[in-house]
Structure formats: C-alpha cells, structure tokens
Amino acid sequence: DDKLLSEPLSHPDFFNVKELFTLKDLFDARVHLGHKKGCRHRFMEPYIFGCRLDQDIIDLDQTMQHLQLALNFTAHVAYRKGIILFISRKRQFCHLVESTARECGEYAHTRYWQGGLLTNAHIQFGSGVRLPDLLIFLSSLNNVFQPHVAIRDAAKMNIPTVGVVDTNCNPCLISYPIPGNDDSPTAMELYCKLFRMTIIRAKDKRRQSEVFDELR
C-alpha cells in the first residue's frame, strides 16, 4: 500500500501529462489573449509576453510549464482519491464546468458562494463532512471582478489550489497558477478537456495498480 502511494512520487511526470497538449493547441484555442493594458494586474506582469494594440499577450512558454505542473499535481491528487472541486463564476461556462465535473466523478461549484462553505462546513453540512482536497479555478474572479472568496478560504483551510489566471487576476494565493485566457469558449473547452483527461487517466491508473497488487 505504501509502495502504491510512493511510487508515482519518484517520477517527475508519472502520468505523462506533457503529451496531452502542445503549444499549437494552446495558440489555436486563443489561450494567449489577455485583457486590455488598462486592466492589467501588477502581479501578472512576469507572465505577460507583450502588448499589441493595447491588448496583453500572455507568454505561452511559461503557460506550458505552469500547465504541466498543475496537471501533474491534479493527477497525483486524483490518484490518491482526493476530492476535487471545480469553481468558476462565469455564467457562460457554468453548464460546461458542471458537466465536466460530473463526467470525471468529481465536484463542481459554479453558483453563488455561501460565506461559510469551507470555513464553517461542519455547521453548514453536518459534522463529519470531508472538505475538498484540491480546488480548480477555471476563472478566478467573481461576477464583480474581484478575487473569488474561495481562494482566500482555501488558503485559510490549507487546501491547495490550481487556477487559470487572466491578466486582470491576482495570482498571489493560488498554489499552481496557470496564466491564460478565461473568457473565450475555445480556451475554456480546452481546459475542461485537459483536466477531464488527466483526472480520468489518474483514476484508471490507480485502479490498475490496485488490481495488480491484488493479483500478486
């Protein structure tokens, strides 16, 4: 059992997430497009490649690295049977995110966030509830263009976060930020596809390893 859990940690890319996407895929899905120069957040400047006609362009090489790290981390969490919660407050992609979560067998929250969901969980849900082990933000702002409350709450409750940060977002409290576009439908579909594939792969690998162990 110990070997089952410690074996994936010895490889840098146990689940081979690098082959899931290429730079060209990211470019075709318009992940590099950011907001206008005026909306730029100060902490996003290291991730921005340049500015063309007042519109920020995100550096896709950095995005590739961050995306690999993030997908690797989600795969490890899913391998260890952790609870993953998808969060997005964009109304256009609410249905997409919920369907993705349902297909993976994980959880989603694309609605109004009640204040004490993570910090006051034992009273809101009942004692003995298990909190999520990873939060994935497919859009880290809420409907009033302010950072989502869940980022701060996850930091308070020691829950790691993965998040797609656009040029107007604050990447500070997110453990694995992914600089990229969160407004285009193509970009969101790409992210959903990638997360879905990693989670399903990780779960399948876990099941296979358990079967091999039992056979031995």
Add this chain to the structure above:
Amino acid sequence: LRLIYTTTAVQRKNVGASGPEKYTEAFIKKQIEEFNLGKRHLANMMGEDPETFTQEDIDRAIAYLFPSGLFDKQARPMMKHPTEIFPEQRKIQWGEDGRPFHFLFYTGKQSYYALMHETYEKLLNVQKYQDQLTAQDLPPQKEKRNLAGSRWLTKIELEEMLLEKLSDDDYSRFIQLLQKLMTLPCGDIEEEYIQKFSRVVPVQLQKVVIEPLKYDERGVAFSTGEGTRKTARATAVVYDNGTGKITVNGIDVLHYFPVLQDREQLLFPFQFLDRVGKHDMVCTVSGGGRSAQAGAIRLASAKALRSFVTEKEVEFMRQAGLLTVDPRVKERKKPGQEGARRKFTWKKR
C-alpha cells in the same frame, strides 16, 4: 491536572439549540415494526381479522377506544403509518470514505442547482434541435399549447419535491427558465419534462343554465324564479299572455305593498325589458322587512324572466344588476362599541 469546578446548570446541555430532530433509518424501521405489531394487537382487541385490517378500520377503532372532544382533528389520538407522521428527511449525503454522493454537494443547495442544470441542458438540446431544423431548411413546428388550463408548481410544492428550503428569488428564476423553455418553438420535445412541473387547474366557471319555458293546463307558458334579500326568501311564477296583474302571498300587490317605492322595485325588471303589461305574476315571500321582501321578489322575477328573453337581453339584465344577489346583510354588533360602527361617547376626562 486541573480540576474545573462547574455547576449542574453549566453541565446541562442546551437541548433546544441542537436544531430539529434527525430521524435515522434504523429509528424509522423500528417505528414501522412497532406500528405493524400494534395494528395486529388492535385488530385482535376489536375482534377483527388482523390480515385485513385497513387504515380506516384503525381510525374507527382508535376513535372508539379513545373518544376525544377536542376541536382540532390533529390534536386527537391517532395511529398512522410512521412515514405519514415523521416528515421525510435527507439521509447522510456522503459514503464511508467521505466522498459525497451528489456532484453538486458543495454548493449547499444540491437538488435545486441540479434541477437548474438539467433544465438548462434541456434548453440547450432544444436550441440544438432548432439549429438542425434550420440547417435542413425545415420550418419549426408551431403547436399552440393550452396555457390557460395549467399552472406552475407553487414554491411550497417545489420545496416538498426537492426536500430543500428555497428562497423566493431561486423559485422565480426556476419558473422563468421553465417559461423560456416552453416559449421556444420546438419545445414539444421536452413536453414530458415540463409537465412534471405543471398542474392542471380545474375549470371553475360554471355556465348558468337557463331553464326552458314550462306550459300549464291552460297552455300558457310560465317559469319560476327564486330570490333572496337580507333575510327575505321569495319564489315568483311569471305567466305569459297576461295583463300585468301581480299577486303576493294571495294578496294583491296594491294592498301588500302600500308604498310606491316597493311597487317600483317589483316593476323594474318588466320595465327594463319593455314587457310591462304582458306578464302575470304570482309570488310567495317570507322573512325580512318591507323593502327586503320587495328586493327578493324583484330578483326572483328577473330570474324567471330569463327564460322568456334572448341571451343578449339576459346579458343586459346582468349588467344592469338585476340578476345579482345583493350580499349586504346586517353587520354584527361588536363588544366595546354601541353598535356595528358607532362607538360609545368619547369623554376627554
């Protein structure tokens, strides 16, 4: 080790603050077993067959064994199946490993948001179907659905269906989404889904049936009508081919109603229909006072005249107020006041 001295008042837990009782599955099962055993005992006590002892028999037996004069039916002793007594509650939402069963568990209102998700999916399906039809250049089907006979679920019914508390905002959003789904041209595919959330409204309007004319031995057409006003009850029989003679309780109208105003009230229906000297009337009236009896006979004669007259004129009579029962009755006297409205004389000091 530090001994903490506490009083009994502090040690006693505040039971009321724990919230509504949670009924576990084991508890409900035990209650059902006890209920079934009790049913058999009751049947034996009443001398009936335990196998064929229905709920109605149980109710009758309990009413016989524990007679109660309490006004509220729900306060009386009752013996019902536990599922009717203990309200349906949500069981524990997560499995042994801690993972919740529903994918929207962490939102808080899982059933409501799942419902919204499903409804939105149906909407997207309908839009896709519409696009397919336009791609194949087929016109969208337009079938007029009967909107008048049905109503949407009320908020309370929806709460019962979802086993969850809703806010008014949530409920109105859900209804708006359903209406949007219904108004789309190709909404027929999702007809079944929409019908789960609509209820049929029973038709309340009853068309008033106008009785046909009856003929007596002489061959003269007549019809009857009834009328009420305050405490007076009147029945009138209006005969055709008459001279305008009116008889009340066997007495001529001039002697029974000496006041002109009452006789004017009696004549009003005939004057309205321009049939003043054409009909005879025989009426019986009891109760009330002078004016009330006149009003009652007026209503009775108007109702009787409906059979002699076209539908348009009936509508005119209705609009004139000849066919409406006057709802005004004597208002009761209230305590602390001298009459229904008059208060006692107010003294400043």
